[in-house]
Amino acid sequence: MADISLQNVSKSFGAVDVIKDISLEVEQGEFVVFLGPSGSGKSTLLRMIAGLESIDRGKLLIGGKECQDIAPGQRNVAMVFQNYALYPHMTVRDNMAFGLRNIGMKEKDIEARVADAGRILEMDALLDRRPSQLSGGQRQRVAIGRAIVKEPAAFLFDEPLSNLDAALRVRTRVELAQLHQRIAATMIYVTHDQTEAMTLADRIVILNDCRIEQIGTPMEVYTYPASRFVAGFVGSPGMNFLNSDVAVSGKEATATLGDGSRVAMSIDVPEGGTYELGIRPEAVHVVTGEGDTTGEATVVENLGDRTLVYTRLGDGSSVIALDDGRSQVAPGDTVSLRFDTSQLHLFDSSGRAYHAD
Amino acid sequence: MNLARTRRVNIAGAIITVITVIAAIIWAFPIYWGIVSSFKLEDEVVRPYIELWPEHPTLRHYWFALTQTQIGSWYVNSVATALGVTVLTVSTSLLVGYAISQLRFPGRRVLWWLILASFMVPTQVLIINHFVLIANMGLLNTWAGIILPQLIHPVVIIVYKQFFDQVPKEFREAAVMDNASELRILSKVYIPMNWGVTTALSIVTFIWAWNAFLWPFLAVTRTEMMTITVGITQVSDAFGVYYARQLASAVLAGFPVALAYLLFQRRVTQAITLSAGIKG
Numbered sequence: 001m002a003d004i005s006l007q008n009v010s011k012s013f014g015a016v017d018v019i020k021d022i023s024l025e026v027e028q029g030e031f032v033v034f035l036g037p038s039g040s041g042k043s044t045l046l047r048m049i050a051g052l053e054s055i056d057r058g059k060l061l062i063g064g065k066e067c068q069d070i071a072p073g074q075r076n077v078a079m080v081f082q083n084y085a086l087y088p089h090m091t092v093r094d095n096m097a098f099g100l101r102n103i104g105m106k107e108k109d110i111e112a113r114v115a116d117a118g119r120i121l122e123m124d125a126l127l128d129r130r131p132s133q134l135s136g137g138q139r140q141r142v143a144i145g146r147a148i149v150k151e152p153a154a155f156l157f158d159e160p161l162s163n164l165d166a167a168l169r170v171r172t173r174v175e176l177a178q179l180h181q182r183i184a185a186t187m188i189y190v191t192h193d194q195t196e197a198m199t200l201a202d203r204i205v206i207l208n209d210c211r212i213e214q215i216g217t218p219m220e221v222y223t224y225p226a227s228r229f230v231a232g233f234v235g236s237p238g239m240n241f242l243n244s245d246v247a248v249s250g251k252e253a254t255a256t257l258g259d260g261s262r263v264a265m266s267i268d269v270p271e272g273g274t275y276e277l278g279i280r281p282e283a284v285h286v287v288t289g290e291g292d293t294t295g296e297a298t299v300v301e302n303l304g305d306r307t308l309v310y311t312r313l314g315d316g317s318s319v320i321a322l323d324d325g326r327s328q329v330a331p332g333d334t335v336s337l338r339f340d341t342s343q344l345h346l347f348d349s350s351g352r353a354y355h356a357d
Numbered sequence: 358m359n360l361a362r363t364r365r366v367n368i369a370g371a372i373i374t375v376i377t378v379i380a381a382i383i384w385a386f387p388i389y390w391g392i393v394s395s396f397k398l399e400d401e402v403v404r405p406y407i408e409l410w411p412e413h414p415t416l417r418h419y420w421f422a423l424t425q426t427q428i429g430s431w432y433v434n435s436v437a438t439a440l441g442v443t444v445l446t447v448s449t450s451l452l453v454g455y456a457i458s459q460l461r462f463p464g465r466r467v468l469w470w471l472i473l474a475s476f477m478v479p480t481q482v483l484i485i486n487h488f489v490l491i492a493n494m495g496l497l498n499t500w501a502g503i504i505l506p507q508l509i510h511p512v513v514i515i516v517y518k519q520f521f522d523q524v525p526k527e528f529r530e531a532a533v534m535d536n537a538s539e540l541r542i543l544s545k546v547y548i549p550m551n552w553g554v555t556t557a558l559s560i561v562t563f564i565w566a567w568n569a570f571l572w573p574f575l576a577v578t579r580t581e582m583m584t585i586t587v588g589i590t591q592v593s594d595a596f597g598v599y600y601a602r603q604l605a606s607a608v609l610a611g612f613p614v615a616l617a618y619l620l621f622q623r624r625v626t627q628a629i630t631l632s633a634g635i636k637g
């Protein structure tokens with residue numbers, strides 16, 4: 001059964017539509033990440049689930065119960081804020097207990113839950129401190145603890161790691177993944193960091209311009225992007241895009257690139273014409289001898305285990321290719337590039353994607 | 358180079374220090390003069406030349422003020438009314454400031470403009486209406502009569518609103534997610550996060566109320582119901598003006614406020630800056 005279900009929800013701020021007719025099912029225990037560029041409506045959608053923003057149209061079901069008109073506190077979800085929003089005048093213990101006291105829980109039960117959360121998050125020793133006496137990472141944990149004690153149906157996170165430094169962010173990310181496995185709770189997590197999305201998510205929801213572009217596992221989203229936007233947004237370094245003229249015969253197609261080179265592939269596109277050809281850097285190999293096309297290396301980035309070769313093709317378009325760590329390529333060299341034709345994508349003018357087999 | 362520079366800074370510093378000291382002397386001298394005079398004999402006070410120290414220091418004026426007047430009752434009246442004004446003003450302003458800052462209700466804007474507008478009306482303008490009103494209610498010569506018209510302090514509301522506005526909205530949202538009622542959000546989150554403002558505003562309101570003269574002067578005719586600011590004007594009545602005696606009672610009247618200033622110096626300065634920023 002779906003734990004959280006959004007059915008055709010919409011929202012606008014005044015005349016500006018921010019969420020347009022979104023539907024989404026989140027399973028019990030699933031870790032779902034909302035990924036998208038700034039302003040795509042990720043936070044708004046999360047806050048609509050939390051109840052901090054109203055839902056103009058559509059339905060929201062949490063645990064089977066219609067929730068769109070219920071007060072935030074009654075929805076049985078907990079939220080972790082980007083800046084943590086820990087009450088500065090309360091100890092860690094009181095911060096965690098606050099929500100439980102508000103519903104009139106017995107002090108004895110509160111104590112037990114706080115102690116549990118302290119143990120799960122390994123912060124028993126911090127319970128009597130104030131937030132100002134904690135490091136950023138510890139505050140982050142308290143914020144999560146404040147959510148855990150409520151034993152909610154779902155946890156909502158809005159960019160919870162963005163205030164941490166790089167090293168701590170990686171560590172906390174791993175801890176979050178472990179926490180999710182341990183308590184097996186439903187989690188919805190907003191981020192614009194694709195590494196967080198790829199590593200944490202069971203499923204990624206890619207948002208762009210108030211709409212869902214694609215829902216899928218990290219690998220699906222990476223390997224079979226549903227649109228030009230997703231293809232360009234996911235992956236670093238990003239996918240190469242080349243203008244091409246495509247001629248179709250049955251399940252076979254031949255793309256003619258701007259520099260005149262031809263690439264044949266087996267793909268199911270309805271008709272020939274102008275398409276954007278997309279290929280990830282790891283599917284473009286630097287080869288000795290004949291390749292699909294040739295380019296001039298402009299920048300060579302050796303990353304140790306692999307080398308990124310930035311090349312310029314005959315028509316001036318650029319392609320990033322991947323070579324192994326011991327690459328001999330130097331800037332200014334002319335290199336042959338071979339495309340792995342099973343990893344090609346074509347995008348029509350509306351951005352719709354077709355994938356080669 | 359370095360030396361020259363330090364020296365220049367020192368000269369500038371010295372000039373500023375001298376100016377400050379002169380200003381402080383000009384400012385403080387009348388107070389010094391008043392206090393010193395209260396220890397002089399009546400005929401020493403009216404001598405036509407300046408004596409910086411009493412020739413025959415005496416406590417008799419203080420003794421007179423403490424024994425021959427109703428200064429005890431005046432103190433009690435002042436403390437009671439000033440406390441009443443403080444508690445009521447601060448607590449109501451806090452609620453209004455919170456409502457305007459945090460709640461969304463129809464008429465919020467209008468209410469806010471009304472408060473800002475009432476801030477432009479000096480209370481003296483309303484004093485006749487207040488008098489008639491309080492008289493009709495039969496509250497002249499009572500604490501309630503002294504207190505009620507003094508509860509109008511829009512500036513306290515304005516300061517509260519501004520401080521509540523500055524609390525990041527995530528705190529409110531976190532509390533809402535935590536199932537907190539509006540009253541609990543106010544009492545457990547917003548008030549504790551703004552204790553400094555409440556203390557500062559309380560001190561300043563208390564000092565305002567303690568120093569109030571015009572309204573208590575009108576509202577009270579019976580000597581035993583007077584506040585101390587009004588009471589000290591009575592010391593002179595019987596046999597013309599006794600400067601030293603009056604000054605002694607004035608010193609007694611100002612004493613608690615001076616003490617409050619000393620004890621809460623930093624808070625008072627803070628509070629005055631707060632309200633001055635708004636008046637500015």
Ligand SMILES: Nc1ncnc2c1ncn2[C@@H]1O[C@H](COP(=O)(O)OP(=O)(O)OP(=O)(O)O)[C@@H](O)[C@H]1O
Binds near residue numbers: 018036041043044
């Ligand atoms: N209270 C509001 N009033 C008006 N417009 C708003 C409001 N909140 C958000 N918006 C608009 O809604 C759109 C989506 O905002 P949202 O905060 O959901 O984006 P986001 O995907 O979370 O971006 P970010 O990654 O920058 O946090 C933006 O264009 C924003 O300007």
Ligand SMILES: [Mg+2]
Binds near residue numbers: 042043044
């Ligand atoms: Mg956001």
